[in-house]
Amino acid sequence: MPRFAKNYLILIFSLFFYAWGATDFIGILLVASIANFYIVRLMHAAVTNRRRYLLASTVLNLGLLLYFKYANFSVGNFNAALHSMGIHEVGWTKIALPIGISFYTFQTITYAVDVYRKENEPLRKLTDYLLYILSFPQMIAGPIVRYGTVAKDITSRKEVIDDKLLGFYRFSIGLAKKVLIANYLGKQADLIFDANVSGVDGAEAWVGILAYTFQIYFDFAGYSDMAIGMGRMIGFKFPENFDSPYTSRSITEFWRRWHITLGNFMRDYLYIPLGGNKNSWKNRVYVNLTVVFLISGFWHGASWNYVLWGAFHGIFLVLDRLFLKKFLDRIGPFAIVITFFVVMMGWVFFRIENVDHLFAYFGKLFAAPWKEVQVIPQFWLPFIVAALFSFITLFGFGKKLGYFFFEKERFSLVQHGILTLSLGFLFYISVSAVISSGFNPFIYYRF
Secondary structure, three states: OOHHHHHHHHHHHHHHHHHHHOOOOHHHHHHHHHHHHHHHHHHHHOOOOHHHHHHHHHHHHHHHHHHHHHHHHHHHHHHHHHHHOOOOOOOOOOOOOOOOHHHHHHHHHHHHHHHHOOOOOOOOOHHHHHHHHHOOOOOOOOOOOOHHHHHHHHHHOOOOHHHHHHHHHHHHHHHHHHHHHHHHHHHHHHHHHOOOHHHOOHHHHHHHHHHHHHHHHHHHHHHHHHHHHHHHHOOOOOOOOOOOHHHOOOHHHHHHHOOHHHHHHHHHHHHOOOOOOOOOOOOHHHHHHHHHHHHHHHHHOOOHHHHHHHHHHHHHHHHHHHHHHHHHHHOOOHHHHHHHHHHHHHHHHHHOOOHHHHHHHHHHHOOOOOOOOOOOOOOHHHHHHHHHHHHHHHOHHHHHHHHHHHOOOOOOHHHHHHHHHHHHHHHHHHHHHHHHOOOOOOHHHHO
């Protein structure tokens, strides 16, 4: 396509892509996006009362999120309270959740706030703004792309053949993470988590949470790799979203390595505005951390288990600041084992929505006796690969391998040939796996 037409082409296919999965909601997102575009332009042009326009934009965007994501939860809890008091429940029709509504909201907020702070000029063309918000590689499940990161790419990006090849390599790796590792680990996790918790013994409980721990990483990191790779192929450089999180030596470090763009968003748009680390009252820092992670948990889903998950991580972040991180720094590599164990326990909160079943599952993890575990035949190889892949970055070879596949910008012609053949074959195997299996969506599609 000629340069002037590229953005229009990507936008058309982005709209088609979203409408394919959520036809009922594409009109709502378009109307909201158009309104937000003009509100931000008015804010940028205003000499006074700019904060009013920012407030209007924020209310519009958060209003959509709160309605679609939390109305069912709020009414459900309200009805439960009425029922406990012997009062008739309120009639309510369940609201469907639009795909990727949280990621859409984050990007509209970053655009409005960055323009308000005068960090970037607003986009001149409505179609360019819609492209930024609705770009199909990352709009469904991230990474969260802040406006300043891609502002120049939207209006004046330069495309080179190396970027298309590097993007293909990254996309192929991400697809393989999802369909060759995460999907098989997910089958094992579902087999145990979907069973009646009373019939699960200790060994099965541990296999289930280990499978899910690696599943959620390879599923979400695989999507991020695919989005980053596809973006690279069409000229956009999206931010990294994962950095070997399971090799972290504390929960503080884990949150610098896991879902990096969410952590950065929470820091810059919530934690720092709350006061961050700079408070005359020392304990306010701990309050800020707890509030941010409670909100982070609630963002992940309209269910009490996500709130507990956020509180769980918030508590460990506070403990890190009080004394835990100093202790972990002194024990060397054992800190990785302890942190991995804490993260894994956190995933129990994340995976089981029923709070009663959640605590019953914790009981099974530390109960006896153990018996023979029902393991699907396809489980062990992906599990071993996942564990090795996650921890190999601790060693020099692993770091070099990670740099070669994820950071290196230029390759020789021979290296390109080898990578094209090997990763092209991996892509072929992954597509074959997709065709021969049933529908298995990404975990973060529902957030």
